[in-house]
Amino acid sequence: MVERAPRVRASELTGRNWLNTGGKDLNWSDLRGKIVVLDFWSFCCINCLHVLDELRPLEEEFSDILVTVGVHSPKFEHEADPEALAAAVDRYDIQHPVLDDPELSTWQAYTARAWPTLVVVDPEGYIVAHLSGEGHVQGLVSLVHELAQEHEAKGTLHRGSGPYVPRPKSEGILSFPGKINALPAELRAQEAQGQTYLVTDTGRHRVVELDASLEKVLRTWGGNAKGYQDGSADDSRFNEPQGLAIVPEELRAQVGYDVVVADSVNHRLRGVRLDTGEVTTVAGNGVQRLLDAEGARTGDPNFIDPEADPQSVSLSSPWDLVWSDAIESFIVAMAGTHQIFSFDPVSGTVQVLAGTGAEGLLDGTAAEAWFAQSSGLAQAADGTIWVADSETSALRKISFQENGPVVTSAVGQGLFDFGFRDGSSEEARLQHCLGVAVLPDQSVAIADTYNGAVRRWDPATAELTTLARDLAEPSDVLLEDRGEGEEPLLLVVEANAHQVVRLPIPKEAQRVDEGASQTQRPPSLLAGGTLEIVSRFSAPSGQKLDDRWGDPTQLKISATPPEFITEGSGAQQGLARTLTLNPEITDAVLHVTARAAACDGEPGGEIPDHAACHLYQQDWGIPVRVTGDEKDERTMTLDLRGVN
Template structure:
């Protein structure tokens, strides 16, 4: 029936001994017999996989009273993504409710013949693979296949008599912060924190005293007063005098926080994910795609548009939002900004006439000369070249960095999947691990490699202020402070 999509084959069995999330016991073909099974092959770094999750959530609601089971198959790209604890945190962060199997060494990926993230596979109630397609944005296609299978197998009497029951006793941790994403520190020492999974922005002083809570805490795209406005997993932040710009990532929008009027206003984005390639246009009329970070210089807001693999600009005066660097093709190719290729840029920082950005999917740190509008790679090599290696910039390796800042001749990098803070010495062309983990899972600081204080866990951002580094310790749900004078790492006690 669906040979146009895929040549039908018997679905391979899930291997024994694999770790499952969101279910108290492993699932098997026998247990799933009589149900339509939708498999989502994903990896938690991938922006296209992130875009697929809302589609799956909508379909899960549609079929919650039918014989349909959704299962995520997490086939990790990066080393860090092959760790079950890290996958479990990603499942919590993205509020995934369906069962997820951790695909050890990509064995399930290989058995199904998968070659791209994300890929959707649909198995009929008799255990036959009838659909396989890579790419995001296939809600109607998936729904059509499921509807036909339900109708066909209802007539044949091959649907399960009872609805599938999958029990999960998972507990969601409670803390003041929930997966904090990005930071921005004003000239007068006001710290803006994107409390991403609480859908709000916090403003504190350097002691941790919270001065403003911006956002109701509920998901949504609502402008207005600080207590009534809504965000949806906001990430990047940038001060522009007394204004704070926000990359409201899962609303696909840029928001402006005005502290004089105590209001939030959407300045770019429509609330709907934009197309892969877009010419841009008027801010509030142009759909964006997963803006992940922002940085300001003069009247320009630079946007790391992760979903388009580009850097965009928002002009505060003209209110236009436009592509600035990157063709939209995912790769690591330098040259003139509009001809260069980027790969899911997720952190931006302006220093002088240079814009530095963390190009996460190629594990690279790159720069754009704002005068010549040319892109240059400082550290990084390709989509599948990553690791944790210090040394000369030509040889060093990162693993999916998400945040960075620059002070003087030093770039500080939140090397996220290495759970480390690294430095790039632009004067001597050297990369060094400043804060990281040892093989014993203890925190390693310069001259104190056996220090047993809490290590970082997938930090998403780092910012310099007053001889200290402020770090979003994302999976620990904390803000950390590293004192560069004493080499000590502490917790910012928000209160």
């Protein structure tokens, strides 16, 4: 049994509305007798989506004693829209009650500092654990078993069904479609007349070919149920597929497939041969990438053995991909690790192309750049790769230069900055953009998802303008070349309207200025001078810290602006650090990454040979304000895995 600190009663659950309860507002008396997991999430957050999937088997195994309550605490303005939240609950097939917390009142009551945060409450209504980030399910299983045993003996555990009531759904021929690509003539369905399009029908976990009208399905791959299976078009299964890219014609016979699909929740790249319908796995082992064995050995979480079988490599929510002429490989937006990968279909080599894995906006060489849930890619005529970097609401680009790839930002300021404003790089704002396409004049169309708009960035004038608005969460854009003498159109995937629409490309773009915003998350108030950062970590039952090669924990700390920390930044072993703060800066964002490695084994004993080892990691981006008031924080405690 884990030794616990003095018990703290769970705060009330307050918000605007409840979903998945049949219209009932829940309180702790309704949940008494159940083990409750509060999941603080936002529907923009890839790590939160990972946790939703991690919790599903736990919810199924303990369906009579455990209730998950999703507390939706929005980051972006659009996420505070109740209709957008309801659509997200449907899109991600959430089968537990969800509290709409637009003012972050419950978030603040539980002192959450990161998306996602899990808080475990026992059947008597007392908090027993705080967990940040992903990868906690194994520990949760142990904790739920302990709590069930304890409260069964006390008579305080009540078995039976929970308060979940499913919502009715309404969709069209598509369900929350993700990405679109045009099929060349030789790959189209035999009955096709004119251009056809491949679309990921993400909500139905399949890939479809639409005819030129965009209203008729010609062929499908995968089924209406999520899963993972290779095989024929009918037998194969996907799980929320997203991006898709056409294999260059000269390579198709050699590699044996025509299209590569980013199968996001399966953490795999899938190959589809269109003439036979055969679906295969071309990269990814299905295990979400945190730290593979070679990475643990080398101490480099970005290490991938170049000789590794591509199907043995761990990926993390691949969201989009595009062929790169510059490196003759596919470039993959690996949303889950905030990086850009490459995949060579001939050799099968998978490598990290750009990004350290830190979440944020930092330009520079590929090896030092930061990304944040990159979700859209497009190649320009000169080989430049344009990137929709969703969590920083940024348009980034990767240029291939003599000394290697370089990352720069066209639009975007940081993790907490967004808005709906046209203008120069400094003035312009997007809101969680997911898709990009290169237009005939080499300007860039952007699916500005949470603004419900399509925007245009013109590299020649360095200005952002607006092409269209009042769309329902556009998730991708594609240029439709209609041939000589015809004006090109723009195809827009309207995810929340379950359709693909055609839009003209205005010769004179609209002008919009609805302001710039920052995430309405209250800053942590600091006394100033120094700040001690402490990350709590308690290994789950049956695991121990892997100290065979030294301290298995690490803190990596930086700030925006960097000058905010005068001493103590960087990566060092240990989960406690004292920072010296710049007295001339009052507002900043702290970027903290905590890591701890634990392996199967009992405390005090040896770690068995070939024991399974686990990396626990969480990134925090914490807005802070120095007040100079001694009553404010001098120590900031961040729960990586804290058990009371």
